[in-house]
Amino acid sequence: MxxxxxxxxxxxxxxxxxxxxxxxxxxxxxxxxxxxxxxxVNLKYSEEPSDAVNLEYIKEEYKKLSNKISNELSEFNGDITTIIDKIKEENIIYFIKPEIDIIKLELEQYQKDINLTATNRYIDIDGSFQQMWKS
Structure with a gap:
């Protein structure tokens, strides 16, 4: 040759x-x-990004990449399906109710703090309470 x-x-x-x-x-x-x-013909595998390659190399690399993408997508779809199924199986109120109860308790505590502050005639300046006038 x-x-x-x-x-x-x-x-x-x-x-x-x-x-x-x-x-x-x-x-x-x-x-x-x-x-x-x-x-x-008879090109060896590339050593540099600009090297020419044969069709077999391209097919192999395409197959590897295609399989990797397919596996990643199936794992992702499996995770999403599991989450959706779990939410469907369990009553959603069991997830939300504890959070709502916590928010209600925090709001009640804030209301008490505001009422106490207003009663004592304090105002919050720079994160420290200072008395506006003495009763």
């Missing part, structure tokens, strides 16, 4: 051009080599 080396050379104007095409290669209008119907 022949190895074709594609090198860039400079012409008289100093611009880059390419070597004349080898067997099976043509030059395009922009002086790029093309492979008139020939295939690049």
């Amino acid at each position: 022949h190895e074709y080396v594609l090198r860039k050379v400079r012409n008289k104007r100093g611009t880059l051009t390419k070597d004349p095409p080898r067997i099976g290669f043509n030059l395009s209008d922009y002086s790029n080599h093309n492979i008139s119907g020939n295939k690049l």
Whole structure:
């Protein structure tokens, strides 16, 4: 098997051009080599991001990525389904009622604090209570 080396050379104007095409290669209008119907085969796995790869490599990587995404989605859907089923199975009031009771107790305590403060004629300044006038 022949190895074709594609090198860039400079012409008289100093611009880059390419070597004349080898067997099976043509030059395009922009002086790029093309492979008139020939295939690049037997490529090894890429070592650099810009390396060419073969179709098998692309298929393998696609399959790996596709399987990973599929697994992640099925786990996510399973978690969501479990949560929804749990909420449906149990009465929602058991989740909400304790929270409502806590809020009611806090509001009652705030109301007592406000009434006590108003009764003692205090005002909150900079986080410390100071007496406005003495009774």
